[in-house]
Amino acid sequence: MLNFGVDYYPEHWPEERWEIDAQLMAEANFNVVRLAEFAWSKMEPKEGIYDFEWLDRAIDILTSRDIRVILGTPTASPPPWLMAKQEDLFRVDQDGRRLTYGNRREYCPNNTLYHDLSRRIVLKMAEHYHDHPAVIGWQIDNEFGDRCYCDICRQAFQAWLRDRFGSLETLNLRWGTAFWSHMYSDWSEIPTPRRTGGSPNPGLALDFYRFASDSYVVYQKMQIKTLRDNCPNHFITHNLRGFHYPYVNYFDLAEDLDFVSWDIYWRTQWNMEAELDPSWPALGHDTMRGLKSKNYWVMEQQSGSGGWEMVSVSPRPGELRLWAYQSIAHGADAIVFFRWRTARYGTEEFWHGVLDHHGNLGRRYEEIQGMGAEIAEIGEIIHGSQIKTDVAFLLSYDSRFAFEIQGNNPRFSYPEHFHAFYRTFYNQQVLVDVVSPTSDLSQYKLVVAPALYIVTEEIAKNLEDFVRGGGMLVVTPRTGVKDEANTVVNQPLPGLLSEVFGIEVEEYVSLPIDLDNEIRFSIADFPMTSHPAEVWCDLLQLKGASVLAHYTQDYFAGKPAITLNEYGEGKAVYMGTMGKPMLFETVASWLLEKASIKPLWSVPKGVEVGERWEGDRRILFLLNHSETTQVVPVDGHYIDLLRESTPIEGSLMIPSRGVFILQER
């Protein structure tokens, strides 16, 4: 059964409404709800006084409609009585300002009192619900990640460093504290990188970002242990925030979870154009699937206008369903809409749910209800089916943190650059996994590592092995620049990867915002056109590689810009510059051809194709993101799962925002 449900806050509404809500949910074919997230005040109104009766009653009502329950641990939003106990329960921001009460996620993740009080409420919930038949699993806290710069965290950071480096001598050497006389003679001298400390030592800053990420991993472990000890039959997840979120190493955070879930909001801004590219959520999905290389849940799908102070663009007719099917096409085994009914109170009263404030049915409910009927029909066929790909993108949180500390060029953004390359594969209907640079790459034909800034010996060996074994590897500028301590390598770039790419970077040119260069391809495989070279130019010296493209302008005209190296059984392509989408598309097409990877389906622009496999059964998804009807040529024999298994041949008309799910005959 594919999970289809909604996030529900019965505590926001009069109890007499609950029965109506449950009935309407059942009529929408919802089979799961998430409850109790943010309900700490209701479950422990005063310290040590617990009240689960209201929640029991809510669950009973839902159970009577065959709706199963996921419980959120409520620790993302502590009650006032708790935060009033000690000032140092509050986080301190990078400016050194201690937060005050009134929002959520204001707690310091290293505060031991907060750990204790969190453990206690989680334990009480676990004890109360461990054998409740309707409860199937847990979501821990909510969207972990905000960094704390308080003194408790500073001390915890110092301890974390002691564990990592063993001695101050090692730390001083690895961070290079001889620079500007920062040689620490006592662990207690080490600061956190507050803004009042200026532009920090890059090694210190990266380790602080790692530590801050680890703080949540550790805090989550504490909750997981409490739950596993008491509820061995329940799954445990956390709701992550997709590809965009930069504060936590999600590979680490996902490790202890049974599966990943995430919160997806297409439209929370006030600009239509900025948000309409469906390759962005696609990248989010592929990243979330890649964290554990398995299917995942959408724990919150936008179901109305978002916004706190402002009301964002409303989802248009058909979009809620289209987005949900895109999630499924990328490997989601659950769609949970956020939220049931728009809250009349509180910071998020303009974060619209399936129902509006007044609780009457409307356009959005009807669309979701229609999809619910479909899911009831075909969910079983899809649930658990797998995605198979030949292409992996390497996502490095170390590199991402390091680029956050030193952006290298004002026009460069690691996530934007990563997406720009990813999009070319998305647009060519080639499925992609997003995985860690240390993961097993043997199943892939092609690996793309955009701006893999930090390269450890382990990563270097992993990439070498991949290429030597016949894989094709491509990287972009600023790869191999830094070691694990975020110091620049002591050899020509790309450092540890020079040999596999057969080049050295002779000189690099960070382009000003008002000056581009140009490259031209030099071999017959490529269209002989030129492309703008933007942001960065590595001038390459050949050490065995051959030239694919060279620069045409300025004092380095003629220097190699893109090279190809045959290494072992494989190939390694070094892109020494960045550019427009057309450049990435040209290179990607060539890579796909060389790696013998074929698109899933040839479709008009605006149509996305997805594919899941259940054993030998192949399920295809056709999603029309465009504003007009698209005609898709059909090459093969399929049945249309959404339309009573009608056979499909010849061609398909897909209306705007329409969806087809086909099974190969």
Next chain:
Amino acid sequence: MLNFGVDYYPEHWPEERWEIDAQLMAEANFNVVRLAEFAWSKMEPKEGIYDFEWLDRAIDILTSRDIRVILGTPTASPPPWLMAKQEDLFRVDQDGRRLTYGNRREYCPNNTLYHDLSRRIVLKMAEHYHDHPAVIGWQIDNEFGDRCYCDICRQAFQAWLRDRFGSLETLNLRWGTAFWSHMYSDWSEIPTPRRTGGSPNPGLALDFYRFASDSYVVYQKMQIKTLRDNCPNHFITHNLRGFHYPYVNYFDLAEDLDFVSWDIYWRTQWNMEAELDPSWPALGHDTMRGLKSKNYWVMEQQSGSGGWEMVSVSPRPGELRLWAYQSIAHGADAIVFFRWRTARYGTEEFWHGVLDHHGNLGRRYEEIQGMGAEIAEIGEIIHGSQIKTDVAFLLSYDSRFAFEIQGNNPRFSYPEHFHAFYRTFYNQQVLVDVVSPTSDLSQYKLVVAPALYIVTEEIAKNLEDFVRGGGMLVVTPRTGVKDEANTVVNQPLPGLLSEVFGIEVEEYVSLPIDLDNEIRFSIADFPMTSHPAEVWCDLLQLKGASVLAHYTQDYFAGKPAITLNEYGEGKAVYMGTMGKPMLFETVASWLLEKASIKPLWSVPKGVEVGERWEGDRRILFLLNHSETTQVVPVDGHYIDLLRESTPIEGSLMIPSRGVFILQER
């Protein structure tokens, strides 16, 4: 006698100059000065040591020229010795930073020591001047309003809430603190909405803004009581800041005053275009008159370039006089110029007065002197005469505060939107009152309530009664959204006003910044053209109303956008969208016609018409704000008060920045 004078700071100048100043003032026909504002240091140089002798001498010199005196209580700028007594005398800003010495208005309005020391200096002044023949009244402090977020204010806020809600149960319910576990179990847990508390609960935030406003009302009451107890024959006012100022509920602040006075600065920025629309000061005047529904004073009129760090645009020849007459046309019974001579010292040394730093006479003095001669001639005729209107605009500080907390849409601004609608009436020479939503509306034919976001039952009843009794009411989007606690109403919008408008908002669409819709009028009364629909679209469901206009684009094309409902003896028009000035003008013209309201006079663009009544005597003001001479057709028989009662017939030539004051024969 119409009051005509200047703000004077003799303490900034050598005493030997005072006699010259007084003579020059007399020659300018000034009959009133404001003194002692900001002179605390001079009147109480050390704690408990008072010195009024210098002020007595200054007053004597002025009295000898028949100039009367208004005294400012000096509490807006405490002396160094006072603020050095305790750190918590200083305000704390929204970022939690305590102010330091060096400016003005740095005091916490809830600090009891500050109350005590303020009461003492006011009392000493009152005792000294209560029977001084030259002193006619008092201005309290200066431009009240900056919010304080200190711990003293936090405790005062908690006490204020206890008074308001009685119990925490009620508060938790009304604010909806179940959201994000904010359920308060002790009054002391309630925070102020500091920025470090994130995006606050809207109910908490609105109540804090009300409390902050009340803090100044209470502080003012303390001073008023001290003065009334001692100076029963003196008037008491405060200098407010017009329509723009958003921090204080001016209806509340005005209640205890004998009359309102305000400070008007046309040009304090560095951009000509931004500030030339005379409908802005007109709105300021109508708002200030509306606070107590009576005539008011201009206590500070710009008389030179403004600016602290920067020197703003200088008033052009004729502007000082034009602005002063515009004030009078809107109901001012006093014009007091700010300030006499430009200070050579201090933060405001570029806030230019009538005289420049050097004290010699110049262009601005001469212009004001000329006007002084006119006022000496005709002031008696104008003083005290009244303004009569058929149209009221409802100004809601609750809504304004709530919009400050949640802007709803990035393109929406409550004051800008309010002004946009107001301007259409201004441009059509229809006089307008700006009054509170709870005021008696029975005297009006047409009431406009732009974005009346917060609608209490009292307000709803007031509006219903108005329409039922035959009035015409028009509202714009985001009306009736919130209840008094700033929570969204529990029914379809416009909530309590659904019945009077005969509609329900089926769905609303907050438009992105890069997308507009369009409406088209559907009845023959309107020109059949289309108008852009901007910012917001309410999709209306008819519950008795008829359609005036509908949307033409996107998925809601065809849905009603503007409706008309016959209700009781009256009419209620719901505008579900916003747009360009032309849209408001089209609607306003139609409303005026339906409500049988006629413009005062048909004049060319750029000419403003004012009207005051003294019993049956009608005085008309013609003000040419444009850069060129305008010809105004004259329909009727008038005498020209400014030009020795010359009869006027046929037509009038008004030069650029020229003024005519006509009395109907």
Next chain:
Amino acid sequence: MLNFGVDYYPEHWPEERWEIDAQLMAEANFNVVRLAEFAWSKMEPKEGIYDFEWLDRAIDILTSRDIRVILGTPTASPPPWLMAKQEDLFRVDQDGRRLTYGNRREYCPNNTLYHDLSRRIVLKMAEHYHDHPAVIGWQIDNEFGDRCYCDICRQAFQAWLRDRFGSLETLNLRWGTAFWSHMYSDWSEIPTPRRTGGSPNPGLALDFYRFASDSYVVYQKMQIKTLRDNCPNHFITHNLRGFHYPYVNYFDLAEDLDFVSWDIYWRTQWNMEAELDPSWPALGHDTMRGLKSKNYWVMEQQSGSGGWEMVSVSPRPGELRLWAYQSIAHGADAIVFFRWRTARYGTEEFWHGVLDHHGNLGRRYEEIQGMGAEIAEIGEIIHGSQIKTDVAFLLSYDSRFAFEIQGNNPRFSYPEHFHAFYRTFYNQQVLVDVVSPTSDLSQYKLVVAPALYIVTEEIAKNLEDFVRGGGMLVVTPRTGVKDEANTVVNQPLPGLLSEVFGIEVEEYVSLPIDLDNEIRFSIADFPMTSHPAEVWCDLLQLKGASVLAHYTQDYFAGKPAITLNEYGEGKAVYMGTMGKPMLFETVASWLLEKASIKPLWSVPKGVEVGERWEGDRRILFLLNHSETTQVVPVDGHYIDLLRESTPIEGSLMIPSRGVFILQER
């Protein structure tokens, strides 16, 4: 011997590398290095434990290559153990935030403990190196100037004020604290102008800026005394930051130094266009030379991309050499490149040196090495030769500080305006000195004082004497506005200078950003064209002067805008407005002609001409800053010093970024 060297940080690199570095330096013809700047941690790893052995070894290796040593005192970057001793060692910024560890220059310059610990390390170094044969001099600290707003500084400021004013009565009078009741009754009440104190009293703010500047002068004096007492044979300098740097009065700071040195970075931003104007570094050089009216050092010349978080534009081929020769042409007797090898660690790891991170030779090393060979050949001829000029620009730090406090107009910037006028002389190949308004002007024919806002009686007399004696003086708007206490003068502008210019400012108009005026010249000397008048218009009243140009628009059309006054033997030109470069060029050409000053050489655009004199020997520099080859007509007989004394006649072809150094035969 012209000094040619590099800034070197051996402590960043393994000791086995030092020998290679020294050899490569010698091969580049380097004859000097700067060492030990920022090496406090290495020299005093724990309090009171000193280690100079590593530095001795590094110096020995350099000495063996005939490279001399300048030692930096390391006080710009204290070690962690030091700053951990007391929290108040850290500076407090204008927002009142205390800095935290992690950067450099975080110390409070008035902290006595910091003075003590600084004196001790300087003393230890001085004792250790006072008779070392390789050490020739000292650089104190690094780039002094950041202001501190802590309580220690506040008290020091109060003491500084007591010294300056003697009594609070005088201070209150001079600052005009009667304004807003700021009359201080105790020295301890006086604040520093923190941002939390709002827009401060201008007198207080200016005195605080002077005090903050003096704080570094005093701190430097302490170090200088320690060094002079112990190392009488060594020179002492400090590395300043050129014309741009606004925080310290560099005339004061330079006074105690043997000579000025400075750090010059052409390209540290990410915008080509913004930084390519070579008149900016030229102004920097002329200012640095003017501080002591003698030759100076370039202690840090950019030698690669700059940048902390971002990598800036890389110097193009030929630029490093071109920039170095420009420095020499303006009076530098030393070029020291920053830095030897790009650090792999720390905040400045993207601030590139002569070598890249990996330490291999490259393009930049080769260019510098080539120049080194030239310098070895011709350095002796140039070293010590002097620059002679007829034109002085007056740079007033008092005015600059005062404009920082009150900008007067949003489009006005003192340094931009200063540069705009300076550039017209630069472009006409007229050499300029930049000197203090109180310096002896008798050697000049023409003195330009852009926006000389603060004019003391001493300055007024200096200028009067200059004009009376036959000099030509020109000023621009906002001259003579303020007295020494930063209060507006008590007479018509330009205050004390009214008589010498024979005018009074009748009225001034600060132009809005969207409105210009226009002027037209009225005498036959000038092309009869009109020029836009921007930013500011002084309307001039003639008191003896004659009109050169008048306004043509708005209500002051016809009023004088630029005037000429014959005064004594000289001439005084008052420019009452600002404008485009063409306006300044027109006026400058006229001034040069009237003052009988001739350009050095007539050259095409993009070519700069320099000139140094050694006795009667005249050395000319031709620098082609443009992107193309330029042909320069040669009028006279020269030998080409860079090309084996080849005779030069007729004309010269200078390639892009090419340099010729000619000696007149």
